[in-house]
Amino acid sequence: MTIAEKILAAKSGRNSVMPGEIVEAYPDLVMSHTATWRSVSVMQKIGATKLYDPNRLAVVLDHISPAKTEKYAGDQQISRNFARKNGVTKFYDVDSGIAHLVLMEAGHVVPGDLIVGTDSHCTIYGSLGALGTGIGYTEVASVWITGKLWLKVPASFSITLQGGFAPGVCAKDLMLYLIGTLGADGCGYKSVEFYGAVRDLSVSERMTMTNLAMEMGVKCAFVPPDEKTAEYLNGRLEDASRYCPVSADADAVYEREIEVDLATLEPMVACPHEVENTKPIGDVAGTHIDQVFLGSCANAKYEDLVVAAGILKGRKIDPGVRMIITPGSKQIMLQAMNSGVLQTLIESGGLVTNPGCGACAGDGGTLADGEVCLSTANRNFIGRMGSSKSSIYLSSPATLAASAIRGVIADPREFLR
C-alpha cells in the first residue's frame, strides 16, 4: 500500500484499502481557523451540543487577525467562547500565526495522522508524513460531532527528485515548475509522494512542497518521514511514543511515476491569474511591481525570511516598491527578531506586520486598480489581494528579495555572484 492507503486503512479500522474505495475514517485532528464560528453556527442550527472528542479539535484564529471590523470581532468571539466552553486546549488566538505552521510547531502533527481542516492547504501536514486535506465548515461541524467522515481512497503518484538545486533555486521553484508542467488539476484527486533527493531538503522546504502541491489538485501529499522529520519533531510531541512513521510498501502501486532533475531547474514565476501560468524568470524579468509580499503558509517560515534577508542585507529596496513581511508564526517572528533577520528586513525598507495569513487572505496590503504584487504565497487568482484590475505574480523568497531591490521582477542569481 501507499502512504495514503495505509493511513486511510488504519483510520477506518481496515487491514487494507484500494484506490476508489470509500471509507469511513476517524481523523486524529480537526483544524478550524477563522472559519470556526461558521461550524459553531451549524452546531447551533441543528441543536447539537456534544463533541465527539474535544482533544481532537484545534482552533487557530489566523485569517483577518486581529479583528479588523466589528463583524470579524464578533465572529472571533464566537470561536473563542466555543473553544473555552468546550475545553478545546489546542486553541491559538490572534497572536499565534498561521494555523498550519502553528500546529506543526506545537507538535500537534504526527507522522501517520489523518488531519482535516477548513483550509485547502492542509496538504502541508504531509511534510511531516501526516495525511492532511481540506473540507468545508459544515463538514468540520460534522466531524466535531460524529468524529468521522467519508473519504475516497485516492490513487497515488510518485515524484522522484534527482540531483540538487543550482544556487538561487529552491523548493518553490520546483513546485511552480511542476504545477506549470502538470497543470492545476494535473494531480486532481491524487495523493502525491515525493522521493529521491527530497531527503536532502529541509523540513521547511518540504512544507513549501506539500503546501504548493495543492495547486496541482492533490488530495494529499507526502514526504516520507526520515531523520530530518524526527529531528524536527524531537521535543515537540506531547507524547513521544506517538512518533510512528508510515512508509509505503515496496510493492505499492503508483498510477504515475514522475522524475525531475533538480539541477536543470531555474527560478520560476507564476503569472496572473492562475498558478499554472508559470514562466522561467528570464521570460518575466523586468516586469514592473508596486508591492512585494513575503508571507503565507507557503513561504513565510524562518528559513524563507533568512533567504530574503541574505539578499537584502546592506541593500535598500527600490523606493517605488512597498515590501510587506508577515512572519508565518509568532515563533518564527521571535526567531527572526533574535537573529537580526527582522532588523535586516526592516532596514532594507520592509514593513513587518503581525504573524498570520495577512495580505494573502486580503488582510492589509490591498492592491489598487492596475497595481502589481510579487508574492511568496500560493495563489495569484484575480482579485485575491484587492482590485479585480490588479495582478499577482508568485515566486520564491529569493526572487522576491531580488525584485524588491531592482523595483522590477528580477533574477535572484544576480545577487549570488
Add this chain to the structure above:
Amino acid sequence: MQSVIEGRVYKFGDNINSDIIIPGRYLIYIDRERLGQHAFEMLGEGFADKLRSFDILVAGRNFGCGSAREQAATAIQGLGIKAVVASSFARTFYRNAINDGLPIVECPDLFADVAEGDRIRIDLEAGTIELAGKHYAFPKLPESVRKILELGGLAAYLQTQL
C-alpha cells in the same frame, strides 16, 4: 432536491477557482442571499445578474479549484442556480456542494456539445443528461451521498442522526 433538473445553461471554461466564485472578503457571510449578491463579482459588474437568468452552470475541468471555502457552493445557490455540471471538479468544491445541497454532476462528454443558452435536462436518478434529444450518461452519486443531497445538505442530514 428534485431528481430531475431542467433549464438553460451558462457555460464556463476550465479552472474556475473559488476566489472567482466568491471573493474572500465576503466569507463573513454564510447565507445564500448575501453571498449570491457578490458571486462572480470579479468577472465584472452585472455578471451575477446575467447568471441569474440561467438555471444550470456547465464548466470544463477542475471547477471550484483553490480555496476550500464552502461559500462557493452557497453563493452559486444564491444565484438561483439549480445544478453544476463539469468535466471535473476540485475535490473540496465537490464535497462542499454536496454538503450545501447543490447537485453536481461530473460529465466530461457534455462539455464540447453544449453552448450558452441551451436547455438541458438532468436526471439524477437515471444518471443521464439530455441535450437536444441526445443522452449523456454520468456515474450516479453513491446512495449515502444522494441521501445528503435529498435532505438539502449535510446539516439537515446530521440533524436526522442526532
